[in-house]
Amino acid sequence: MELNIKISSAFILMLFLARLGEGQSPARAVFDVTKYGATPNGDISKAVMDAFKEACAATSPSTIVIPKGTFPMNKVKLQGPCKAPLELQVQATLQAPPDPKQLTGEGEWFTINYLDHFTLSGTGIFDGQGKAAWAQNDCAKSKNCHLPNNLSFNFLTNSTIQDITSKDSKMFHVNVNGCKNLTFMRVKITAPPESINTDGIHVARSSNVNITDSVIGTGDDCISVGDELEQLYITRVTCGPGHGISVGSLGKTPGEKPVVGVYVKNCTFINTDNGVRVKTWPASHEGVVTDLHYEDIIVQNVSNPIVIDQVYCPYNQCNKDLPSQVKISKVSINNIRGTSRTQDAVLLLCSKGVPCEGVEVGDIDISYNGKEGPAKSNCENVKPTFVGKQNPPVCAGTLSA
Numbered sequence: 333m334e335l336n337i338k339i340s341s342a343f344i345l346m347l348f349l350a351r352l353g354e355g356q357s358p359a360r361a362v363f364d365v366t367k368y369g370a371t372p373n374g375d376i377s378k379a380v381m382d383a384f385k386e387a388c389a390a391t392s393p394s395t396i397v398i399p400k401g402t403f404p405m406n407k408v409k410l411q412g413p414c415k416a417p418l419e420l421q422v423q424a425t426l427q428a429p430p431d432p433k434q435l436t437g438e439g440e441w442f443t444i445n446y447l448d449h450f451t452l453s454g455t456g457i458f459d460g461q462g463k464a465a466w467a468q469n470d471c472a473k474s475k476n477c478h479l480p481n482n483l484s485f486n487f488l489t490n491s492t493i494q495d496i497t498s499k500d501s502k503m504f505h506v507n508v509n510g511c512k513n514l515t516f517m518r519v520k521i522t523a524p525p526e527s528i529n530t531d532g533i534h535v536a537r538s539s540n541v542n543i544t545d546s547v548i549g550t551g552d553d554c555i556s557v558g559d560e561l562e563q564l565y566i567t568r569v570t571c572g573p574g575h576g577i578s579v580g581s582l583g584k585t586p587g588e589k590p591v592v593g594v595y596v597k598n599c600t601f602i603n604t605d606n607g608v609r610v611k612t613w614p615a616s617h618e619g620v621v622t623d624l625h626y627e628d629i630i631v632q633n634v635s636n637p638i639v640i641d642q643v644y645c646p647y648n649q650c651n652k653d654l655p656s657q658v659k660i661s662k663v664s665i666n667n668i669r670g671t672s673r674t675q676d677a678v679l680l681l682c683s684k685g686v687p688c689e690g691v692e693v694g695d696i697d698i699s700y701n702g703k704e705g706p707a708k709s710n711c712e713n714v715k716p717t718f719v720g721k722q723n724p725p726v727c728a729g730t731l732s733a
């Protein structure tokens with residue numbers, strides 16, 4: 333009985349978009365979650381998963397729609413493979429339960445796995461309602477902190493995430509793992525500066541990931557890069573507040589795979605702790621970071637605009653006498669302009685065990701206005717080649733700390 337009702341209602345729901353006069357473009361079946369039992373103020377999780385189940389089985393491209401409105405949503409996991417390309421259009425504001433203990437089920441708050449040619453679109457908001465969770469976050473001290481990420485994308489290929497907003501995640505806003513050819517366009521990620529571990533987008537074990545035309549401001553890194561990564565393009569991203577765009581931290585766990593090819597172009601950093609940064613732990617395991625290119629970047633009131641830090645050791649829980657074993661090479665830094673909030677505008681602190689190689693510094697113009705004097709730059713275990721003009725003179729200073 334129930335099955336019959338479901339099937340017939342699914343039929344009615346397949347509203348085919350008439351594309352009169354448009355020739356070949358195939359009609360897309362539309363699955364509206366409100367037709368699957370979703371009601372405003374009621375938990376929408378099951379409706380979303382039910383709509384997905386049908387859409388995923390469809391043999392032609394389809395669109396799942398979460399229409400305008402505000403809906404509470406518990407954990408949702410959408411897992412492919414599906415039979416045809418699928419779009420999830422979110423127009424709604426989706427709210428996680430405020431108390432992390434109320435989040436039940438597997439994985440992160442919203443998890444999407446194993447899809448090819450998937451699109452997440454719409455001007456909707458994923459509201460992690462993280463305020464209560466940040467207060468309980470002791471991840472700095474404790475090894476078992478299990479706060480859910482906001483959005484988790486795993487093993488997606490040829491896919492696009494566009495226009496959505498992620499707000500006040502309990503932990504990382506967006507976690508990208510095992511994806512190939514994934515583009516983020518025009519996304520917006522916001523959380524207050526005091527919210528801890530709320531990284532904007534964390535990308536690891538992936539290749540060909542593009543993040544463009546996006547605005548990210550959080551209490552941690554705007555974008556952070558983990559190991560086993562090839563070809564990440566970050567273009568026209570505005571970052572702030574937050575900790576900047578970071579490769580790493582790396583070297584803490586054994587067997588980390590290389591990070592190859594990170595391109596940060598035409599980005600703006602406003603009031604952030606760092607601009608572009610690479611961080612690796614001292615006394616570390618081996619690793620490789622190569623092909624990093626930073627170009628056409630504006631920094632405004634950024635504490636440390638350019639940082640390579642191979643003695644990264646927050647909370648002082650490491651042996652700083654033993655060098656990092658993560659080898660950094662082929663780094664170019666060109667046309668970085670603006671203002672620094674501390675005197676240390678350019679820090680290239682490479683490992684004494686495996687010095688940086690192939691670092692090229694082009695035009696830099698970063699000013700600092702403070703009693704101590706103008707902006708400075710300090711370097712260790714690196715001999716960059718210089719092209720263009722540098723203000724401050726790069727590698728000419730000593731650490732102010």
Ligand SMILES: *[C@@H]1O[C@H](CO)[C@@H](O)[C@H](O)[C@H]1NC(C)=O
Pocket residue numbers: 449489490491492513
């Ligand atoms: C990447 O994905 C897009 C769809 O998002 C597709 O059009 C394009 O062909 C893919 N590129 C490669 C190299 O697979």
Ligand SMILES: *[C@@H]1O[C@H](CO)[C@@H](O)[C@H](O)[C@H]1NC(C)=O
Pocket residue numbers: 448489490
């Ligand atoms: C991604 O798209 C490309 C180009 O359309 C296609 O060759 C490839 O098979 C797709 N990848 C997967 C995993 O389906």
Ligand SMILES: *[C@@H]1O[C@H](CO)[C@@H](O)[C@H](O)[C@H]1NC(C)=O
Pocket residue numbers: 513514515541542565567
């Ligand atoms: C990602 O950006 C790079 C550089 O702008 C470009 O060559 C590539 O085609 C882009 N890939 C996608 C999937 O948009």
Ligand SMILES: *[C@@H]1O[C@H](CO)[C@@H](O)[C@H](O)[C@H]1NC(C)=O
Pocket residue numbers: 567568597598628
């Ligand atoms: C980056 O900015 C430069 C200088 O403002 C501009 O010439 C170039 O077209 C921009 N490139 C991209 C990819 O936005």
Ligand SMILES: *[C@@H]1O[C@H](CO)[C@@H](O)[C@H](O)[C@H]1NC(C)=O
Pocket residue numbers: 573603604633673
């Ligand atoms: C510079 O950044 C700091 C820290 O984010 C902030 O408190 C201060 O107001 C900023 N100054 C300006 C001039 O924006």
Ligand SMILES: CC(=O)N[C@H]1CO[C@H](CO)[C@@H](O)[C@@H]1O
Pocket residue numbers: 439440477478479480481503504507
């Ligand atoms: C519930 C859960 O899986 N939380 C994860 C949140 O994200 C961090 C960083 O990716 C993971 O370590 C947690 O396990």
